[in-house]
Amino acid sequence: MKNPFGVISGKVFEIIQESPLIKTLRIRPEKPISFKTGQFVELSVPGIGEGPFAPSSSHFISDTMDITIMKTGFVTGHIHKIEVGDRVGIRGPYGHGYPIDKFKNKDIVIMGGGVGLAPTRSLFLTLLDEIDNYKSITFLAGAKTPNDFIYKDAISKWREVDKVIFLRTVDSIPEGQKWNENTGVVTTLLEKVKIDPKDNPSVVCGPPIMMKFGTFALKDYGFTDENIYLSMEKKMYCGFGECRHCVIGKYYACKDGPVFTYEMIKNEEAIWE
Amino acid sequence: MIIRKEDLFLFFNRCISEKIDNYEEILLPKKNNQKDEKQFYFTKYNSDENIEYDLESFRTIDPIKTLFYLSRENVSSTSLHSKKRIVAGIKACDLKALNILDKALINDDFVDPAYKKLRDNTLIISSDCNRITDSCHCNLVGGKPYSESNYDINLSKVNNNNYYYIVVGSKKGEKFLNTMKEHVAVNKAPQDVFSLVEENRKDILEKLEKQNKKYYHTENFDELKNSEEKLWIENSDACVGCGACTNICPTCYCFILNDETEAEKFVKVRSYDSCQYHGYARVAGDNSPRPKMHQRFRNRYLCKFSYFNSNFDTIGCVGCGRCIDACPAEIDFREVVKKLS
Numbered sequence: 001m002k003n004p005f006g007v008i009s010g011k012v013f014e015i016i017q018e019s020p021l022i023k024t025l026r027i028r029p030e031k032p033i034s035f036k037t038g039q040f041v042e043l044s045v046p047g048i049g050e051g052p053f054a055p056s057s058s059h060f061i062s063d064t065m066d067i068t069i070m071k072t073g074f075v076t077g078h079i080h081k082i083e084v085g086d087r088v089g090i091r092g093p094y095g096h097g098y099p100i101d102k103f104k105n106k107d108i109v110i111m112g113g114g115v116g117l118a119p120t121r122s123l124f125l126t127l128l129d130e131i132d133n134y135k136s137i138t139f140l141a142g143a144k145t146p147n148d149f150i151y152k153d154a155i156s157k158w159r160e161v162d163k164v165i166f167l168r169t170v171d172s173i174p175e176g177q178k179w180n181e182n183t184g185v186v187t188t189l190l191e192k193v194k195i196d197p198k199d200n201p202s203v204v205c206g207p208p209i210m211m212k213f214g215t216f217a218l219k220d221y222g223f224t225d226e227n228i229y230l231s232m233e234k235k236m237y238c239g240f241g242e243c244r245h246c247v248i249g250k251y252y253a254c255k256d257g258p259v260f261t262y263e264m265i266k267n268e269e270a271i272w273e
Numbered sequence: 274m275i276i277r278k279e280d281l282f283l284f285f286n287r288c289i290s291e292k293i294d295n296y297e298e299i300l301l302p303k304k305n306n307q308k309d310e311k312q313f314y315f316t317k318y319n320s321d322e323n324i325e326y327d328l329e330s331f332r333t334i335d336p337i338k339t340l341f342y343l344s345r346e347n348v349s350s351t352s353l354h355s356k357k358r359i360v361a362g363i364k365a366c367d368l369k370a371l372n373i374l375d376k377a378l379i380n381d382d383f384v385d386p387a388y389k390k391l392r393d394n395t396l397i398i399s400s401d402c403n404r405i406t407d408s409c410h411c412n413l414v415g416g417k418p419y420s421e422s423n424y425d426i427n428l429s430k431v432n433n434n435n436y437y438y439i440v441v442g443s444k445k446g447e448k449f450l451n452t453m454k455e456h457v458a459v460n461k462a463p464q465d466v467f468s469l470v471e472e473n474r475k476d477i478l479e480k481l482e483k484q485n486k487k488y489y490h491t492e493n494f495d496e497l498k499n500s501e502e503k504l505w506i507e508n509s510d511a512c513v514g515c516g517a518c519t520n521i522c523p524t525c526y527c528f529i530l531n532d533e534t535e536a537e538k539f540v541k542v543r544s545y546d547s548c549q550y551h552g553y554a555r556v557a558g559d560n561s562p563r564p565k566m567h568q569r570f571r572n573r574y575l576c577k578f579s580y581f582n583s584n585f586d587t588i589g590c591v592g593c594g595r596c597i598d599a600c601p602a603e604i605d606f607r608e609v610v611k612k613l614s
């Protein structure tokens with residue numbers, strides 16, 4: 001009998017400080033872990049606790065896994081104290097990721113904000129690995145200030161790829177920080193997008209407020225409810241439909257999601273909180 | 274088949290002392306205190322003659338989950354030892370609850386190994402209710418005070434007689450009955466026995482109906498969802514959010530998972546949680562889908578009557594009434610359902 005609580009041990013082999021509050025841990029698990037982009041894992045700090053995180057690397061890589069983590073509380077605080085060589089545990093992957101088969105030959109719009117850029121980077125890198133299958137990828141990325149942007153070093157490389165448009169915006173520019181791209185909330189970037197929303201998919205991932213207004217903006221732009229994919233962040237413990245913490249009406253965010261179409265969940269209660 | 278009460282307990286006794294069929298433990302309801310008739314709880318059988326076991330009253334104070342889904346349990350170990358045991362005197366409401374837990378914890382997506390082990394190693398002997406307590410209301414939620422399925426053996430006490438009418442409900446139960454026959458007297462049931470059982474069942478059901486008449490509520494539980502927020506605020510006013518109701522509910526199984534890792538092993542421990550607590554659904558940045566008490570109060574009702582229905586094709590209340598007895602604010606679950614549906 002397979003124990004659903006079973007943990008695979010892994011070693012952190014590199015740590016990237018992405019922004020003042022966000023780090024990417026690069027982990028080598030004892031045995032490869034394959035996942036589908038948009039799925040998540042439970043990452044444990046031995047003796048401290050665990051939390052749900054979406055890998056931020058391409059799903060074509062299974063011998064290592066990148067996880068990008070924002071420090072917001074107890075477990076993430078301890079995760080930020082991890083050093084290269086330390087041991088962590090991984091359970092999963094869990095849930096349903098992005099249905100990238102349905103994205104073939106489409107113009108794809110991805111909207112990500114804050115640490116929500118982590119799962120969307122995984123999607124983006126996964127799509128890049130087979131870029132011939134897709135018509136175009138438009139990435140709309142937001143952060144509070146220029147210094148809060150993560151994956152800074154990779155941007156120029158991504159922008160060189162044909163078929164990729166990568167736009168960034170910040171909410172504000174504090175004194176002393178430099179910025180020559182867009183200013184305004186992430187939804188303002190949609191004004192610069194020129195694709196036909198009919199039959200094309202869009203993806204949104206970010207803090208609760210961005211999920212809500214991002215979804216509404218994509219709807220206004222013309223994307224249909226079936227074509228707006230949301231990655232839902234709910235409290236989770238087990239990750240596979242047992243503990244009930246993540247219940248959204250008739251769904252479990254962990255098992256039936258975390259990626260849902262807006263069509264699926266729009267009539268459930270309190271989805272934005 | 275019928276068995277005399279003395280013979281049943283004689284068999285229990287021999288079962289343990291002679292390790293018949295490798296049974297190591299028998300759990301059954303015991304009267305707590307002669308004065309307080311409400312107090313029955315599951316305890317390990319021992320042959321001390323002064324202990325009064327009771328298979329025929331109403332449900333115990335401890336919900337059946339405490340014997341299968343422990344309040345705190347290491348779920349990482351794969352070789353979880355569990356004794357081969359018998360749990361006797363399970364009432365219909367608890368058996369129904371166990372059946373719901375089976376769906377929730379052993380299904381196509383995953384199997385909770387700790388629960389499965391305890392479940393597999395236990396023989397279930399259910400028994401009809403011969404009395405009811407004030408909070409019993411199985412009849413309001415589609416239940417009856419006796420079990421018709423999902424047991425290995427069911428016992429119905431035959432009125433004024435000191436014997437039980439035995440019904441076998443599974444292969445495991447059949448094997449058990451055969452073993453029992455080898456050790457004690459199990460006799461063919463007299464012709465009229467089933468009508469006596471039926472009469473008794475009818476009598477208890479009537480008592481339940483009488484007791485709960487004033488709580489009759491709709492069976493279209495979807496109406497709960499549409500009730501005004503104002504009513505939820507009013508009805509939850511006395512609630513202090515202690516979580517006693519969910520802890521004692523035989524169908525509530527929400528848990529938190531702790532990491533108690535040592536040396537080279539990852540150790541995960543699950544323990545009961547309650548949707549009545551603020552921390553239950555709180556996520557990073559102190560966001561919560563149910564920050565207010567009345568929203569969490571409402572969640573329990575919707576979970577029982579709506580979410581369970583979509584997850585398991587059955588409502589999540591079995592009408593045991595334990596949450597009514599446990600609530601320090603004296604909130605009556607039946608009454609709230611009636612008022613809000």
Ligand SMILES: Cc1cc2nc3c(=O)[nH]c(=O)nc-3n(C[C@H](O)[C@H](O)[C@H](O)COP(=O)(O)OP(=O)(O)OC[C@H]3O[C@@H](n4cnc5c(N)ncnc54)[C@H](O)[C@@H]3O)c2cc1C
Pocket residue numbers: 040049050051052053054055068069070071072073074075076077115118119232233234235236258555556557558559
């Ligand atoms: C599917 C999914 C994917 C996620 N992916 C990422 C990611 O890639 N990067 C990232 O930085 N964050 C991600 N999160 C959020 C991350 O899980 C929480 O920020 C983290 O669990 C907070 O833990 P904490 O102990 O530091 O916070 P505290 O506020 O101290 O939390 C206290 C307790 O609540 C739990 N908890 C708090 N917030 C959440 C939450 N949102 N979800 C589940 N449990 C929570 C913690 O596990 C802990 O037990 C994701 C969440 C989900 C549901």
Ligand code: SF4
Pocket residue numbers: 518521522523524577589590591592593594595596597606
């Ligand atoms: S909700 Fe109350 S009456 Fe219903 S099963 Fe749970 S404890 Fe028993």
Ligand code: SF4
Pocket residue numbers: 511512513514515516517518519549599600601602603604
């Ligand atoms: S037992 Fe009563 S007071 Fe405690 S949380 Fe439940 S309803 Fe509220």
Ligand code: FES
Pocket residue numbers: 235236237238239240241242243244245246247252253254255
């Ligand atoms: S995280 Fe436990 S049920 Fe979804």
